[in-house]
Amino acid sequence: MDIDLVFKIAAIGIIVAVLNQLLIRSGREDQAMMTTLAGLIVVLTMLVRQISDLFVLIKALFDL
Amino acid sequence: MLIIKIAALVLAGGLLVLVLKKEQPAFAFLVSVCGAGAVLVLTFRQISPLLELIETLTSGTLFAGGQGIGCVLQVLGISLVAQFAADLCRESGMGAAANAVELCGRMLAMLQALPLLQSLVGSLSSFLQ
Numbered sequence: 001m002d003i004d005l006v007f008k009i010a011a012i013g014i015i016v017a018v019l020n021q022l023l024i025r026s027g028r029e030d031q032a033m034m035t036t037l038a039g040l041i042v043v044l045t046m047l048v049r050q051i052s053d054l055f056v057l058i059k060a061l062f063d064l
Numbered sequence: 065m066l067i068i069k070i071a072a073l074v075l076a077g078g079l080l081v082l083v084l085k086k087e088q089p090a091f092a093f094l095v096s097v098c099g100a101g102a103v104l105v106l107t108f109r110q111i112s113p114l115l116e117l118i119e120t121l122t123s124g125t126l127f128a129g130g131q132g133i134g135c136v137l138q139v140l141g142i143s144l145v146a147q148f149a150a151d152l153c154r155e156s157g158m159g160a161a162a163n164a165v166e167l168c169g170r171m172l173a174m175l176q177a178l179p180l181l182q183s184l185v186g187s188l189s190s191f192l193q
Contacts (some may be wrong), residue, residue, distance in 0.1 A: 002102055002106075003076065003102065005071045005098050005102065006080065006098050006102060007076070009091065009094055010083070010091070012091070013084045013115075014084065014141045016088060016091065019082065019155055020087070027185065034089070040090055040091070040094075041092050044094070051101055053099075053105075054101050054104060055073075055145070058141055059141075061112055061115055062137045062140060062141025064137055
């Protein structure tokens with residue numbers, strides 16, 4: 001959970017945005033939706049792992 | 065210095081959120097979640113020795129409120145997590161859910177502080193008799 005994760009997620013977001021526009025312009029709206037969902041799922045799996053590490057750290061610190 | 069690192073991180077995160085806001089609002093929200101999480105992790109890693117010091121200081125019998133500090137720390141943890149979740153809800157536009165999370169956080173904190181309250185009332189009543 002550091003600055004490089006923020007950049008990674010932003011990079012995936014920008015790539016998905018560009019791909020989205022590309023696919024929409026070429027008339028394949030459904031594939032555009034698919035790539036957006038795929039990008040979201042990839043980012044969510046990365047983020048969930050980091051958020052669970054954060055909550056484990058909080059639990060250890062405040063012995064919740 | 066940590067504070068400069070956090071300021072740089074938040075600045076970069078804010079910029080990236082604005083870049084992604086128009087095209088992909090979902091990714092903008094995920095970037096802001098990750099930015100907030102990164103700041104929290106950096107601060108908690110910084111203050112963990114402080115919390116251990118507090119626990120070692122108060123675990124000695126010389127300080128009467130030894131178990132009180134444990135309750136206070138737990139209430140602090142609960143309120144931090146509830147505040148973090150409520151702010152993320154508000155960030156993504158769910159105002160009602162944010163208030164619900166805050167209410168739940170207050171209830172849990174009060175539940176956590178009940179034994180402290182009981183010992184206070186017990187000691188007060190023993191003084192008055």
